Amino acid sequence: MATIGFIGLGNMGAPMAANLVKAGQQVTGFDLLTGRAEALATNGGRAAASAADAAAAGEIVITMLPAGPDVRSVYLGDGGVLARARKGALLIDCSTIDVETARAVAAAAADARFDMLDAPVSGGVVGAETASLTIMVGGNVEAFERGRPILSAMGRTIVYAGPSGNGQAAKICNNMILGASMIAVCEAFSLAERLGLAAQTLFDISARSSGQCWALTSYCPVPGPVPASPANRDYVAGFTAAMMLKDLRLAQQAAGASAAATPLGSVAADLYQLFVDEGMGGLDFSGIYRFIRNPAASVGEIGHPHAVTPAATTPAPRAAPPRRAAPARSR
Numbered sequence: 580m581a582t583i584g585f586i587g588l589g590n591m592g593a594p595m596a597a598n599l600v601k602a603g604q605q606v607t608g609f610d611l612l613t614g615r616a617e618a619l620a621t622n623g624g625r626a627a628a629s630a631a632d633a634a635a636a637g638e639i640v641i642t643m644l645p646a647g648p649d650v651r652s653v654y655l656g657d658g659g660v661l662a663r664a665r666k667g668a669l670l671i672d673c674s675t676i677d678v679e680t681a682r683a684v685a686a687a688a689a690d691a692r693f694d695m696l697d698a699p700v701s702g703g704v705v706g707a708e709t710a711s712l713t714i715m716v717g718g719n720v721e722a723f724e725r726g727r728p729i730l731s732a733m734g735r736t737i738v739y740a741g742p743s744g745n746g747q748a749a750k751i752c753n754n755m756i757l758g759a760s761m762i763a764v765c766e767a768f769s770l771a772e773r774l775g776l777a778a779q780t781l782f783d784i785s786a787r788s789s790g791q792c793w794a795l796t797s798y799c800p801v802p803g804p805v806p807a808s809p810a811n812r813d814y815v816a817g818f819t820a821a822m823m824l825k826d827l828r829l830a831q832q833a834a835g836a837s838a839a840a841t842p843l844g845s846v847a848a849d850l851y852q853l854f855v856d857e858g859m860g861g862l863d864f865s866g867i868y869r870f871i872r873n874p875a876a877s878v879g880e881i882g883h884p885h886a887v888t889p890a891a892t893t894p895a896p897r898a899a900p901p902r903r904a905a906p907a908r909s910r
Protein backbone atom coordinates (compact mmCIF):
# COMPACT_ATOMS: atom_id res chain seq x y z
CA MET A 580 0.00 0.00 0.00
CA ALA A 581 1.26 3.46 -0.93
CA THR A 582 0.51 6.63 1.02
CA ILE A 583 -0.81 9.35 -1.26
CA GLY A 584 -1.59 13.04 -0.72
CA PHE A 585 -4.25 14.23 -3.17
CA ILE A 586 -4.90 17.96 -3.70
CA GLY A 587 -7.91 19.07 -5.78
CA LEU A 588 -11.00 16.91 -5.29
CA GLY A 589 -13.27 18.37 -7.98
CA ASN A 590 -15.21 16.68 -10.78
CA MET A 591 -12.16 14.71 -11.84
CA GLY A 592 -10.04 14.58 -8.69
CA ALA A 593 -12.77 13.16 -6.43
CA PRO A 594 -13.42 10.01 -8.49
CA MET A 595 -9.71 9.57 -9.22
CA ALA A 596 -8.92 9.69 -5.50
CA ALA A 597 -11.82 7.31 -4.84
CA ASN A 598 -10.35 4.81 -7.31
CA LEU A 599 -7.00 4.96 -5.52
CA VAL A 600 -8.81 4.14 -2.25
CA LYS A 601 -10.61 1.25 -3.99
CA ALA A 602 -7.21 0.00 -5.18
CA GLY A 603 -6.11 -0.24 -1.55
CA GLN A 604 -3.99 2.94 -1.29
CA GLN A 605 -4.06 5.21 1.73
CA VAL A 606 -5.23 8.55 0.33
CA THR A 607 -5.25 11.84 2.27
CA GLY A 608 -7.08 14.54 0.34
CA PHE A 609 -7.58 18.28 0.44
CA ASP A 610 -9.71 20.75 -1.50
CA LEU A 611 -10.36 24.44 -0.96
CA LEU A 612 -14.09 23.72 -0.99
CA THR A 613 -15.41 22.51 2.32
CA GLY A 614 -16.93 19.07 2.30
CA ARG A 615 -14.84 17.55 -0.47
CA ALA A 616 -12.05 16.12 1.67
CA GLU A 617 -14.68 14.98 4.16
CA ALA A 618 -16.49 13.15 1.35
CA LEU A 619 -13.26 11.32 0.55
CA ALA A 620 -12.93 10.43 4.24
CA THR A 621 -16.41 8.91 4.35
CA ASN A 622 -15.37 6.71 1.42
CA GLY A 623 -12.31 5.22 3.05
CA GLY A 624 -9.76 8.02 2.60
CA ARG A 625 -8.58 10.68 5.02
CA ALA A 626 -9.24 14.42 5.12
CA ALA A 627 -6.34 16.88 5.43
CA ALA A 628 -6.86 20.34 6.90
CA SER A 629 -4.68 22.07 4.28
CA ALA A 630 -2.81 21.48 1.02
CA ALA A 631 0.40 21.49 3.05
CA ASP A 632 -0.90 18.68 5.28
CA ALA A 633 -1.97 16.65 2.25
CA ALA A 634 1.45 17.22 0.66
CA ALA A 635 3.16 15.98 3.80
CA ALA A 636 0.93 12.91 4.04
CA GLY A 637 2.25 10.73 1.25
CA GLU A 638 5.20 9.18 -0.48
CA ILE A 639 3.30 10.26 -3.59
CA VAL A 640 1.56 13.63 -4.05
CA ILE A 641 -1.07 14.01 -6.78
CA THR A 642 -2.66 17.30 -7.81
CA MET A 643 -5.78 17.79 -9.97
CA LEU A 644 -6.31 21.56 -10.19
CA PRO A 645 -8.08 23.91 -12.59
CA ALA A 646 -5.21 25.76 -14.31
CA GLY A 647 -1.52 26.75 -14.44
CA PRO A 648 -1.65 29.53 -11.81
CA ASP A 649 -3.26 27.10 -9.32
CA VAL A 650 -0.51 24.57 -9.96
CA ARG A 651 2.20 27.21 -9.50
CA SER A 652 0.75 28.40 -6.21
CA VAL A 653 0.07 24.92 -4.81
CA TYR A 654 3.61 23.71 -5.62
CA LEU A 655 5.71 26.87 -5.27
CA GLY A 656 3.78 28.97 -2.75
CA ASP A 657 4.66 29.41 0.92
CA GLY A 658 3.96 26.10 2.62
CA GLY A 659 3.35 24.57 -0.81
CA VAL A 660 4.07 21.05 -2.01
CA LEU A 661 7.80 21.63 -2.58
CA ALA A 662 8.16 23.05 0.91
CA ARG A 663 6.12 20.37 2.65
CA ALA A 664 6.36 17.09 0.71
CA ARG A 665 8.26 14.22 2.27
CA LYS A 666 11.86 13.68 1.24
CA GLY A 667 11.95 11.57 -1.92
CA ALA A 668 8.23 11.91 -2.62
CA LEU A 669 7.10 11.51 -6.23
CA LEU A 670 5.01 14.49 -7.39
CA ILE A 671 2.36 13.95 -10.08
CA ASP A 672 0.34 16.80 -11.55
CA CYS A 673 -2.70 15.52 -13.46
CA SER A 674 -4.19 18.99 -14.20
CA THR A 675 -4.33 20.27 -17.78
CA ILE A 676 -2.06 23.32 -17.84
CA ASP A 677 0.34 25.15 -20.16
CA VAL A 678 3.57 23.43 -21.14
CA GLU A 679 5.70 26.31 -19.88
CA THR A 680 4.29 26.15 -16.34
CA ALA A 681 4.58 22.35 -16.30
CA ARG A 682 8.28 22.59 -17.22
CA ALA A 683 8.95 25.46 -14.79
CA VAL A 684 7.35 23.66 -11.84
CA ALA A 685 9.13 20.38 -12.72
CA ALA A 686 12.45 22.26 -12.85
CA ALA A 687 11.75 23.80 -9.42
CA ALA A 688 10.86 20.33 -8.13
CA ALA A 689 14.13 18.93 -9.51
CA ASP A 690 16.04 21.76 -7.77
CA ALA A 691 14.33 20.69 -4.54
CA ARG A 692 15.35 17.06 -5.30
CA PHE A 693 11.89 15.75 -6.15
CA ASP A 694 10.94 13.74 -9.22
CA MET A 695 7.87 15.17 -10.89
CA LEU A 696 5.56 13.95 -13.63
CA ASP A 697 3.06 15.97 -15.66
CA ALA A 698 0.25 13.48 -16.26
CA PRO A 699 -2.84 15.13 -17.79
CA VAL A 700 -5.77 12.89 -18.53
CA SER A 701 -8.31 12.32 -21.24
CA GLY A 702 -11.68 10.61 -20.86
CA GLY A 703 -13.75 13.06 -18.84
CA VAL A 704 -15.69 12.48 -15.66
CA VAL A 705 -16.96 9.09 -16.84
CA GLY A 706 -13.40 7.99 -17.53
CA ALA A 707 -12.38 9.22 -14.08
CA GLU A 708 -15.25 7.36 -12.42
CA THR A 709 -14.59 4.11 -14.26
CA ALA A 710 -10.79 4.33 -13.99
CA SER A 711 -10.57 4.18 -17.76
CA LEU A 712 -8.71 7.45 -18.37
CA THR A 713 -5.93 7.80 -20.89
CA ILE A 714 -3.01 9.38 -19.05
CA MET A 715 -0.14 10.98 -20.97
CA VAL A 716 2.98 11.40 -18.97
CA GLY A 717 6.01 13.69 -19.14
CA GLY A 718 9.06 13.36 -16.90
CA ASN A 719 12.04 11.05 -16.53
CA VAL A 720 11.59 7.36 -17.30
CA GLU A 721 12.46 6.17 -13.79
CA ALA A 722 9.84 8.47 -12.27
CA PHE A 723 7.34 7.24 -14.86
CA GLU A 724 8.00 3.61 -13.92
CA ARG A 725 7.61 4.49 -10.26
CA GLY A 726 4.32 6.28 -10.88
CA ARG A 727 2.86 3.80 -13.37
CA PRO A 728 1.16 1.45 -10.83
CA ILE A 729 -0.56 4.41 -9.18
CA LEU A 730 -1.63 5.91 -12.51
CA SER A 731 -2.93 2.48 -13.55
CA ALA A 732 -5.42 2.59 -10.67
CA MET A 733 -6.94 5.72 -12.21
CA GLY A 734 -6.58 5.05 -15.94
CA ARG A 735 -6.58 2.24 -18.48
CA THR A 736 -4.05 3.59 -20.99
CA ILE A 737 -0.88 5.05 -19.55
CA VAL A 738 1.48 6.48 -22.17
CA TYR A 739 4.99 7.83 -21.69
CA ALA A 740 5.34 10.97 -23.81
CA GLY A 741 8.94 12.04 -23.07
CA PRO A 742 10.55 14.64 -20.82
CA SER A 743 8.77 17.11 -18.53
CA GLY A 744 5.99 19.05 -20.25
CA ASN A 745 5.48 16.44 -22.98
CA GLY A 746 2.38 15.06 -21.27
CA GLN A 747 0.84 18.52 -21.50
CA ALA A 748 2.07 18.88 -25.09
CA ALA A 749 0.30 15.62 -26.00
CA LYS A 750 -2.88 16.71 -24.25
CA ILE A 751 -3.20 20.09 -25.98
CA CYS A 752 -2.28 18.67 -29.41
CA ASN A 753 -4.92 15.95 -28.98
CA ASN A 754 -7.58 18.43 -27.89
CA MET A 755 -6.73 20.79 -30.76
CA ILE A 756 -7.50 17.87 -33.12
CA LEU A 757 -10.73 17.26 -31.21
CA GLY A 758 -11.89 20.91 -31.21
CA ALA A 759 -11.15 21.46 -34.89
CA SER A 760 -12.65 18.11 -35.96
CA MET A 761 -15.80 18.71 -33.89
CA ILE A 762 -16.33 22.03 -35.69
CA ALA A 763 -15.69 20.39 -39.08
CA VAL A 764 -18.30 17.70 -38.30
CA CYS A 765 -20.82 20.36 -37.20
CA GLU A 766 -20.25 22.33 -40.40
CA ALA A 767 -20.75 19.21 -42.53
CA PHE A 768 -24.11 18.41 -40.86
CA SER A 769 -25.22 22.03 -41.17
CA LEU A 770 -24.32 22.11 -44.86
CA ALA A 771 -25.97 18.72 -45.46
CA GLU A 772 -29.21 20.00 -43.93
CA ARG A 773 -29.28 22.98 -46.25
CA LEU A 774 -28.59 20.71 -49.20
CA GLY A 775 -31.51 18.44 -48.30
CA LEU A 776 -29.34 15.52 -47.13
CA ALA A 777 -30.64 13.79 -43.98
CA ALA A 778 -28.32 13.77 -40.97
CA GLN A 779 -28.62 10.00 -40.55
CA THR A 780 -27.71 9.46 -44.20
CA LEU A 781 -24.63 11.63 -43.96
CA PHE A 782 -23.69 9.79 -40.76
CA ASP A 783 -24.13 6.36 -42.36
CA ILE A 784 -21.94 7.36 -45.28
CA SER A 785 -19.22 9.38 -43.51
CA ALA A 786 -18.91 6.89 -40.65
CA ARG A 787 -17.65 4.43 -43.29
CA SER A 788 -15.82 6.93 -45.49
CA SER A 789 -12.76 9.12 -45.29
CA GLY A 790 -14.58 11.70 -43.13
CA GLN A 791 -14.75 9.20 -40.26
CA CYS A 792 -13.45 10.55 -36.95
CA TRP A 793 -14.20 10.29 -33.20
CA ALA A 794 -16.25 13.51 -33.15
CA LEU A 795 -18.53 11.94 -35.74
CA THR A 796 -18.82 8.31 -34.73
CA SER A 797 -18.48 8.42 -30.93
CA TYR A 798 -19.72 11.90 -30.07
CA CYS A 799 -21.95 12.90 -32.96
CA PRO A 800 -23.09 16.53 -32.40
CA VAL A 801 -26.45 15.95 -34.12
CA PRO A 802 -29.23 14.18 -32.19
CA GLY A 803 -30.01 10.68 -33.40
CA PRO A 804 -27.13 8.77 -34.95
CA VAL A 805 -25.15 8.10 -31.74
CA PRO A 806 -27.62 7.57 -28.87
CA ALA A 807 -25.01 8.06 -26.12
CA SER A 808 -23.80 11.43 -27.37
CA PRO A 809 -24.68 14.65 -25.44
CA ALA A 810 -26.66 15.86 -28.49
CA ASN A 811 -29.43 13.51 -27.31
CA ARG A 812 -29.65 15.09 -23.87
CA ASP A 813 -29.73 18.75 -24.80
CA TYR A 814 -25.92 19.01 -24.76
CA VAL A 815 -25.59 18.55 -21.02
CA ALA A 816 -21.81 18.20 -20.48
CA GLY A 817 -19.76 15.86 -20.76
CA PHE A 818 -16.82 18.02 -21.52
CA THR A 819 -17.82 21.66 -21.37
CA ALA A 820 -17.28 24.22 -24.12
CA ALA A 821 -15.42 26.33 -21.54
CA MET A 822 -12.93 23.51 -20.99
CA MET A 823 -12.49 23.00 -24.71
CA LEU A 824 -11.83 26.73 -25.04
CA LYS A 825 -9.27 26.56 -22.26
CA ASP A 826 -7.41 23.72 -24.01
CA LEU A 827 -7.56 25.43 -27.43
CA ARG A 828 -6.16 28.61 -25.87
CA LEU A 829 -3.35 26.57 -24.28
CA ALA A 830 -2.60 25.14 -27.73
CA GLN A 831 -2.53 28.64 -29.24
CA GLN A 832 -0.26 29.85 -26.47
CA ALA A 833 2.13 26.97 -27.17
CA ALA A 834 1.90 27.51 -30.93
CA GLY A 835 2.76 31.19 -30.47
CA ALA A 836 5.71 30.37 -28.23
CA SER A 837 7.08 27.75 -30.63
CA ALA A 838 6.22 29.55 -33.91
CA ALA A 839 4.09 26.59 -35.07
CA ALA A 840 1.47 27.44 -37.71
CA THR A 841 -1.94 26.30 -36.48
CA PRO A 842 -4.49 28.30 -38.50
CA LEU A 843 -7.32 25.81 -37.97
CA GLY A 844 -6.56 25.63 -34.27
CA SER A 845 -6.69 29.42 -34.14
CA VAL A 846 -10.11 29.61 -35.83
CA ALA A 847 -11.41 26.79 -33.62
CA ALA A 848 -10.34 28.74 -30.52
CA ASP A 849 -12.03 31.90 -31.81
CA LEU A 850 -15.27 30.03 -32.56
CA TYR A 851 -15.35 28.46 -29.11
CA GLN A 852 -14.64 31.90 -27.65
CA LEU A 853 -17.73 33.28 -29.41
CA PHE A 854 -19.80 30.34 -28.25
CA VAL A 855 -18.67 30.79 -24.65
CA ASP A 856 -19.21 34.57 -24.86
CA GLU A 857 -22.84 33.82 -25.78
CA GLY A 858 -23.17 32.24 -22.33
CA MET A 859 -22.83 28.65 -23.56
CA GLY A 860 -19.62 27.74 -21.73
CA GLY A 861 -21.41 25.25 -19.48
CA LEU A 862 -22.86 23.27 -22.38
CA ASP A 863 -21.10 20.26 -23.79
CA PHE A 864 -18.53 21.28 -26.40
CA SER A 865 -20.49 19.42 -29.11
CA GLY A 866 -23.28 21.99 -28.50
CA ILE A 867 -21.35 24.30 -30.80
CA TYR A 868 -23.42 22.55 -33.48
CA ARG A 869 -26.35 24.83 -32.56
CA PHE A 870 -24.13 27.84 -33.03
CA ILE A 871 -22.71 26.67 -36.38
CA ARG A 872 -26.21 25.81 -37.60
CA ASN A 873 -27.69 29.18 -36.59
CA PRO A 874 -24.65 31.40 -36.44
CA ALA A 875 -24.57 34.75 -34.70
CA ALA A 876 -23.52 37.64 -36.92
CA SER A 877 -20.11 37.62 -35.29
CA VAL A 878 -19.31 34.17 -36.70
CA GLY A 879 -19.04 35.79 -40.12
CA GLU A 880 -15.99 37.68 -38.91
CA ILE A 881 -14.14 34.44 -38.30
CA GLY A 882 -15.04 31.47 -40.35
CA HIS A 883 -17.59 32.27 -43.00
CA PRO A 884 -16.59 33.61 -46.39
CA HIS A 885 -20.03 35.06 -46.87
CA ALA A 886 -22.18 37.40 -44.79
CA VAL A 887 -24.10 35.61 -42.06
CA THR A 888 -26.91 37.11 -40.00
CA PRO A 889 -28.69 35.58 -37.02
CA ALA A 890 -31.83 35.11 -39.13
CA ALA A 891 -30.06 33.74 -42.17
CA THR A 892 -31.82 30.73 -43.58
CA THR A 893 -30.38 30.93 -47.08
CA PRO A 894 -26.66 31.30 -47.49
CA ALA A 895 -25.61 34.46 -49.30
CA PRO A 896 -23.83 33.94 -52.63
CA ARG A 897 -20.17 33.36 -52.20
CA ALA A 898 -18.70 36.76 -52.91
CA ALA A 899 -15.07 36.20 -52.18
CA PRO A 900 -12.71 33.27 -51.70
CA PRO A 901 -12.31 32.13 -48.11
CA ARG A 902 -9.90 34.44 -46.44
CA ARG A 903 -6.87 33.02 -44.77
CA ALA A 904 -7.02 32.63 -41.04
CA ALA A 905 -4.74 34.97 -39.17
CA PRO A 906 -2.97 32.76 -36.65
CA ALA A 907 -1.29 35.71 -34.96
CA ARG A 908 -4.62 37.24 -33.96
CA SER A 909 -5.48 34.93 -31.10
CA ARG A 910 -2.07 33.94 -29.82
Ligand code: NAD
Binds near residue numbers: 586674
Ligand atom coordinates in the same frame (compact mmCIF):
# COMPACT_ATOMS: atom_id res chain seq x y z
P1 NAD B 1 -12.95 21.21 -10.94
O1 NAD B 1 -13.03 22.69 -10.98
O2 NAD B 1 -14.19 20.41 -10.78
O3 NAD B 1 -11.94 20.75 -9.77
C1 NAD B 1 -10.80 21.45 -9.40
C2 NAD B 1 -10.75 21.44 -7.88
O4 NAD B 1 -9.53 22.04 -7.45
C3 NAD B 1 -11.89 22.25 -7.25
O5 NAD B 1 -12.62 21.41 -6.37
C4 NAD B 1 -11.19 23.37 -6.51
O6 NAD B 1 -11.82 23.76 -5.30
C5 NAD B 1 -9.84 22.75 -6.26
N1 NAD B 1 -8.76 23.71 -6.00
C6 NAD B 1 -8.46 24.83 -6.68
N2 NAD B 1 -7.40 25.43 -6.13
C7 NAD B 1 -7.04 24.68 -5.06
C8 NAD B 1 -6.03 24.79 -4.07
N3 NAD B 1 -5.17 25.81 -4.06
N4 NAD B 1 -5.95 23.82 -3.12
C9 NAD B 1 -6.83 22.80 -3.11
N5 NAD B 1 -7.82 22.64 -4.02
C10 NAD B 1 -7.92 23.58 -4.98
O7 NAD B 1 -12.16 20.79 -12.27
P2 NAD B 1 -12.10 19.33 -12.93
O8 NAD B 1 -13.18 19.17 -13.92
O9 NAD B 1 -11.91 18.34 -11.84
O10 NAD B 1 -10.74 19.48 -13.78
C11 NAD B 1 -9.47 19.45 -13.15
C12 NAD B 1 -8.41 19.48 -14.24
O11 NAD B 1 -8.61 18.38 -15.12
C13 NAD B 1 -8.47 20.74 -15.12
O12 NAD B 1 -7.17 21.14 -15.40
C14 NAD B 1 -9.21 20.25 -16.37
O13 NAD B 1 -8.83 21.00 -17.52
C15 NAD B 1 -8.73 18.82 -16.45
N6 NAD B 1 -9.66 17.91 -17.16
C16 NAD B 1 -10.99 17.96 -16.92
C17 NAD B 1 -11.83 17.07 -17.61
C18 NAD B 1 -13.33 17.09 -17.37
O14 NAD B 1 -14.06 16.49 -18.17
N7 NAD B 1 -13.80 17.71 -16.31
C19 NAD B 1 -11.30 16.16 -18.52
C20 NAD B 1 -9.93 16.10 -18.71
C21 NAD B 1 -9.10 17.00 -18.01
